Amino acid sequence: MxxxxxxxxxxxxxxxxxxxxxxxxxxxxxxxxxxxxxxxxxxxxxAKREEFDALRELVQIQGEEIAELRKELDALRSKKKSS
Missing domain, CATH: 1.20.5 (Single alpha-helices involved in coiled-coils or other helix-helix interfaces)
Structure with a gap:
């Protein structure tokens, strides 16, 4: 055994x-x-994920800044027309 x-x-x-x-x-x-x-x-x-995320955040911020600038430009144009 x-x-x-x-x-x-x-x-x-x-x-x-x-x-x-x-x-x-x-x-x-x-x-x-x-x-x-x-x-x-x-x-x-x-592109690495971190690079992509950083660029996406930058583009988002710039998009918001462009929207604000367009509002300011429209306000200036409206003011100029009413003058």
């Missing part, structure tokens, strides 16, 4: 080793794919 347990112990160790190797291969593949994707994105010259 001791030989049967040794076989199962050896089989268990072998399966653990195989799982460890498979996990290492998976991590290595993920790292390689991630590096390749980063190179691809960098080659595409895409």
């Amino acid at each position: 001791a030989d049967g347990n040794k076989i199962f112990d050896d089989l268990g160790k072998l399966m653990n080793d195989a799982a460890g190797v498979a996990d290492g291969v998976r991590r290595e593949a993920e790292t390689a794919v991630k590096a390749q994707m980063e190179r691809l994105v960098n080659d595409m010259d895409l």
